[in-house]
Amino acid sequence: MAGDDDHGGDAGDRSFDTTVAIVGGGPAGCAAGVFTARDGLETVIFDRGPSSLRRCASLENYLGFPVGVDVETFLELAHDHATRAGCRLREDLVESVTALPDGGFRVDPQDGDPIRARFVIAATKYDGEYLRGLDDDDALFVTDDEGGERFDREYPDRRGRTPVDGLYVAGPLAGCGDQAIIAAGHGATVARTLLGELREADGFWGHFAEHYDWRRKVENRREEWVDPERWVERFEAAAPEAVDPATVRRLAETYADEYGGDYVEPDVADRRAERGQRRLAAALEDEIILDTVDEAAILERANAIETADSKTE
Ligand SMILES: Cc1cc2nc3c(=O)[nH]c(=O)nc-3n(C[C@H](O)[C@H](O)[C@H](O)COP(=O)(O)OP(=O)(O)OC[C@H]3O[C@@H](n4cnc5c(N)ncnc54)[C@H](O)[C@@H]3O)c2cc1C
Numbered sequence: 001m002a003g004d005d006d007h008g009g010d011a012g013d014r015s016f017d018t019t020v021a022i023v024g025g026g027p028a029g030c031a032a033g034v035f036t037a038r039d040g041l042e043t044v045i046f047d048r049g050p051s052s053l054r055r056c057a058s059l060e061n062y063l064g065f066p067v068g069v070d071v072e073t074f075l076e077l078a079h080d081h082a083t084r085a086g087c088r089l090r091e092d093l094v095e096s097v098t099a100l101p102d103g104g105f106r107v108d109p110q111d112g113d114p115i116r117a118r119f120v121i122a123a124t125k126y127d128g129e130y131l132r133g134l135d136d137d138d139a140l141f142v143t144d145d146e147g148g149e150r151f152d153r154e155y156p157d158r159r160g161r162t163p164v165d166g167l168y169v170a171g172p173l174a175g176c177g178d179q180a181i182i183a184a185g186h187g188a189t190v191a192r193t194l195l196g197e198l199r200e201a202d203g204f205w206g207h208f209a210e211h212y213d214w215r216r217k218v219e220n221r222r223e224e225w226v227d228p229e230r231w232v233e234r235f236e237a238a239a240p241e242a243v244d245p246a247t248v249r250r251l252a253e254t255y256a257d258e259y260g261g262d263y264v265e266p267d268v269a270d271r272r273a274e275r276g277q278r279r280l281a282a283a284l285e286d287e288i289i290l291d292t293v294d295e296a297a298i299l300e301r302a303n304a305i306e307t308a309d310s311k312t313e
Pocket of ligand 1: 023024025026027028029046047048049050051052053054055056057058059060061062092093094095123124125126130170171172173177178179180181183
């Protein structure tokens with residue numbers, strides 16, 4: 001689904017080089033990118049410059065890593081996750097973001113070519129200086145305890161929206177708690193906010209506009225939930241008066257299609273589980289893997305390889 005840009009409105013407008021530009025490839029920016037790219041929005045993540053995560057001696061408190069994880073392994077997995085979801089990662093520092101006259105932004109990095117993006121998500125804990133000029137300085141910046149200026153973390157609202165159309169802020173820069181897992185959760189929240197707004201622009205309303213990305217077990221599939229007519233009835237019952245019946249039906253059928261496409265067969269789930277474990281294993285040092293694997297299993301595998309080799313000779 002990555003790269004489809006199938007939203008209405010101007011989300012996939014070709015006058016932009018990308019739909020979403022994310023400044024910062026830490027936990028907040030990568031999490032946001034996973035959500036926007038998986039939903040089909042072209043997403044570029046810029047990542048270089050002052051990093052909070054890279055200052056950690058070891059990352060603690062991130063769920064799923066019971067004894068902590070080293071930052072390089074975590075970032076390798078986070079960047080791979082974002083790129084496999086469909087993001088393009090550019091190792092470049094964003095120097096400025098400028099509003100374009102007809103909407104959207106020009107993003108100017110230090111080294112590579114500038115790009116035009118419909119949306120910008122700022123996800124750089126260590127400040128948003130590159131946003132200067134998008135609004136009055138008094139609105140964007142506050143004086144810190146040492147008398148210097150820093151981005152006002154209360155400028156965005158709790159979901160990362162700002163008064164500037166198309167500009168969102170994620171992670172501690174938006175005032176969420178300063179822990180990696182909270183930054184990642186907030187990045188996801190901000191991306192889902194953007195996606196919800198695009199769905200509203202496509203005509204969806206209320207909770208039908210909320211973005212979700214679920215994979216369900218096919219054995220839990222109930223026919224009434226994938227019956228388009230059932231969704232048409234539900235949409236008709238909840239439709240705002242201004243929406244005409246043909247549009248209600250079209251949206252309900254689209255929703256039913258999305259919903260019906262979520263079911264995963266057991267063999268596919270198994271393949272995904274194996275693929276996931278292999279990717280995790282690839283991030284680990286060979287020596288550590290060998291240390292943790294039962295010796296009998298290593299010998300058995302070594303024997304199997306030897307037997308296979310002798311047959312091919
Ligand atoms: C010493 C220390 C120890 C910590 N220990 C822990 C811990 O154990 N557990 C925990 O959960 N949290 C810890 N934290 C907090 C954690 O690092 C942050 O909450 C989290 O990293 C914030 O994520 P972020 O994505 O918002 O910002 P960052 O992690 O700072 O990521 C921002 C990214 O944006 C890039 N960037 C910056 N400016 C630009 C630009 N202009 N253009 C392009 N890219 C840019 C940076 O290179 C960086 O990769 C610690 C922080 C510090 C300082």
